[in-house]
Amino acid sequence: xxxxxxxxxxxxxxxxxxxxxxxxxxxxxxxxxxxxxxxxxxxxxxxxxxxxxxxxxxxxxxxxxxxxxxxxxxxxxxxxxxxxxxxxxxxxxxxxxxxxxxxxxxxxxxxxxxxxxxxxxxxxxxxxxxxxxxxxxxxxxxxxxxxxxxxxxxxxxxxxxxxxxxxxxxxxxxxxxxxxxxxxxxxxxxxxxxxxxxxxxxxxxxxxxxxxxxxxxxxxxxxxxxxxxxxxxxxxxxxxxxxxxxxxxxxxxxxxxxxxxxxxxxxxxxxxxxxxxxxxxxxxxxxxxxxxxxxxxxxxxxxxxxxxxxxxxxxxxxxxxxxxxxxxxxxxxxxxxxxxxxxxxxxxxxxxxxxxxxxxxxxxxxxxxxxxxxxxxxxxxxxxxxxxxxxxxxxxxxxxxxxxx
Amino acid sequence: xxxxxxxxxxxxxxxxxxxxxxxxxxxxxxxxxxxxxxxxxxxxxxxxxxxxxxxxxxxxxxxxxxxxxxxxxxxxxxxxxxxxxxxxxxxxxxxxxxxxxxxxxxxxxxxxxxxxxxxxxxxxxxxxxxxxxxxxxxxxxxxxxxxxxxxxxxxxxxxxxxxxxxxxxxxxxxxxxxxxxxxxxxxxxxxxxxxxxxxxxxxxxxxxxxxxxxxxxxxxxxxxxxxxxxxxxxxxxxxxxxxxxxxxxxxxxxxxxxxxxxxxxxxxxxxxxxxxxxxxxxxxxxxxxxxxxxxxxxxxxxxxxxxxxxxxx
Ligand code: HEM
Numbered sequence: 001x002x003x004x005x006x007x008x009x010x011x012x013x014x015x016x017x018x019x020x021x022x023x024x025x026x027x028x029x030x031x032x033x034x035x036x037x038x039x040x041x042x043x044x045x046x047x048x049x050x051x052x053x054x055x056x057x058x059x060x061x062x063x064x065x066x067x068x069x070x071x072x073x074x075x076x077x078x079x080x081x082x083x084x085x086x087x088x089x090x091x092x093x094x095x096x097x098x099x100x101x102x103x104x105x106x107x108x109x110x111x112x113x114x115x116x117x118x119x120x121x122x123x124x125x126x127x128x129x130x131x132x133x134x135x136x137x138x139x140x141x142x143x144x145x146x147x148x149x150x151x152x153x154x155x156x157x158x159x160x161x162x163x164x165x166x167x168x169x170x171x172x173x174x175x176x177x178x179x180x181x182x183x184x185x186x187x188x189x190x191x192x193x194x195x196x197x198x199x200x201x202x203x204x205x206x207x208x209x210x211x212x213x214x215x216x217x218x219x220x221x222x223x224x225x226x227x228x229x230x231x232x233x234x235x236x237x238x239x240x241x242x243x244x245x246x247x248x249x250x251x252x253x254x255x256x257x258x259x260x261x262x263x264x265x266x267x268x269x270x271x272x273x274x275x276x277x278x279x280x281x282x283x284x285x286x287x288x289x290x291x292x293x294x295x296x297x298x299x300x301x302x303x304x305x306x307x308x309x310x311x312x313x314x315x316x317x318x319x320x321x322x323x324x325x326x327x328x329x330x331x332x333x334x335x336x337x338x339x340x341x342x343x344x345x346x347x348x349x350x351x352x353x354x355x356x357x358x359x360x361x362x363x364x365x366x367x368x369x370x371x372x373x374x375x376x377x378x379x380x381x382x383x384x385x386x387x388x389x390x391x392x393x394x395x396x397x398x399x400x401x402x403x404x405x
Numbered sequence: 406x407x408x409x410x411x412x413x414x415x416x417x418x419x420x421x422x423x424x425x426x427x428x429x430x431x432x433x434x435x436x437x438x439x440x441x442x443x444x445x446x447x448x449x450x451x452x453x454x455x456x457x458x459x460x461x462x463x464x465x466x467x468x469x470x471x472x473x474x475x476x477x478x479x480x481x482x483x484x485x486x487x488x489x490x491x492x493x494x495x496x497x498x499x500x501x502x503x504x505x506x507x508x509x510x511x512x513x514x515x516x517x518x519x520x521x522x523x524x525x526x527x528x529x530x531x532x533x534x535x536x537x538x539x540x541x542x543x544x545x546x547x548x549x550x551x552x553x554x555x556x557x558x559x560x561x562x563x564x565x566x567x568x569x570x571x572x573x574x575x576x577x578x579x580x581x582x583x584x585x586x587x588x589x590x591x592x593x594x595x596x597x598x599x600x601x602x603x604x605x606x607x608x609x610x611x612x613x614x615x616x617x618x619x620x621x622x623x624x625x626x627x628x629x630x631x632x633x634x635x636x637x638x639x640x641x642x643x644x645x646x647x648x649x650x651x652x653x654x655x656x657x658x659x660x661x662x663x664x665x666x667x668x669x670x671x672x673x674x675x676x677x678x679x680x681x682x683x684x685x686x687x688x689x690x691x692x693x694x695x696x697x698x699x700x701x702x703x704x705x706x707x708x709x710x711x712x713x714x715x716x717x718x
Contacts, residue, residue, distance in 0.1 A: 098442075098536060099536075114691070342666060343665070353666070357666075357672070
């Protein structure tokens, strides 16, 4: 990976008039991604006066270079240098070192790969139970609500330790949060009415006395008791789990289920070799990129290709475009379990790389393994419908016929 | 020895009596793995011996690491080798960085260093200062000339108390710790007798006030530079990992479905379960207990100390 270097002289980058957040591009971002990658290593989006990176090499470099591509000025379009954030910023996602260090260290230990082993058996049983129940309701199901939403809502809030009451609030909260990283368009306006109430509910769940003693949330408070965090930080770190941990996995699971519905040969492979479940999920995260975009802010004049991006400018990283960059991937549009998807940027890369990725993988592995045991074929059964979100590649509905073994 | 992860010595200069600072960089000029103040790296010397050194440079410089090495007269040769034989341009192996001594958030810090124990505290001090925390440093050593980085630290002014023993005698810990108030964290690093004295002086403080790092003598033996074998238990396949390849590359080339992501031993994606054999951990994820247990490893960077590792694949 070549470092992005600063230096004298700057060429004008190609300009695009496109709005990546309009409904046409949210419905099908492929053509926009293709044209941005083709235009050059960096493209100026005149509509938002933002610099777009859509090739793998530059997206990877920007993700890992926290020194020059900061997050603390916001990872959405809004620039916290000049604008007030709509909610108190995340202590992880919207923080730079050194402030990022302690929350990151604490959360990495709590939801790290080693800590999740104790959840394996339970989540496998929960997944088997859910699949049995769904198969009991009939052969044609909409897997978005029935599996992709139901499974994370069943296991994740419980693992954090919040009560069962009101869990349904997590989805619209996350939907608005991920919309709010984009411009203040109709999607943001549509969520604005409910957000105060949803935020109040989510913030209420982060208090110590709301959280079950054996969950991730209580572990965050215990870290504060040890002094690894301050007690003021603890509720915001719990909030990170509740904000970033639900909608992302819902759409990640939808993505892998849609992939299998449309690639029956790959489902066949998974059934023959269920140990491919983890690879399958990461391949779906590469292929669909449930988190499509995040912004950074230049901390200094940064040279990308021949262009100098000025200090303070917003930079839009297209993770979804990087994950299908033919410069990096062979036949990138193919969902293929024989590919090694390692190195995709669907979970980001570098110091902000998704701290919950092991949770997401364990959820997916549990659900896919349970399905592979009982379902021989996932067949499309009607038109699918996307859900538009400024950041997420999201689904509204994926009706399928589940053929039992 | 060909190391799969190596650093090249790009600078070597004396910084105090018996102390050299080394600047290390990736041989190909790539970014080095990120680190946080208090972190150390394992240096794997050409004879296979492993030494741990705190990173004491600037984390905003992603391309170089700085460490400072005290020449230990009764050590086991690692520091003597670095002082005498390790030349500019030479390569050393890398493990980590790992951090057992993180700087936790606080409004006030009291830092206590004995001798070369200053090294992990240097980036902490820079950071505490950057964040506008209220901090003080008490730094002892034999003579002024043996206080590494003493001159730079003096630039911070009255916050820094340089106390060479030949002029001041033993460190006045009670006097320094009298500045303690609720919410102050105390960080200490140095020789065992100093740390014991700091612990005694801090007994009245609330739990978790004091954080220490000792330069443990209990290091493991040399790592191997020879190829080793990996047995995939489920498929009963035996593969050879040459000295210049990673376990991950060898097992994925043989068709194992092991995901990876960062390839720096940081993200934890490429965990594999070890059924037999002794892993040589080079990652930044496992804590000391997990390392000693040896039940899992991260295939992108970790290797083997035994002739064969049996893994659950
Ligand atoms: C398929 C599911 C998921 C996807 C695609 C995903 C994607 C991402 C991405 C791309 C980032 C990087 C953000 C950046 O660089 O600015 C990230 C960060 C993060 N994710 Fe996830 N995520 C998923 C699931 C989860 C889960 C289940 C959790 C909850 C435990 C979670 C919690 C977080 C947090 C707290 C961060 C911020 C980390 C930091 O800034 O240090 N994510 N995620």
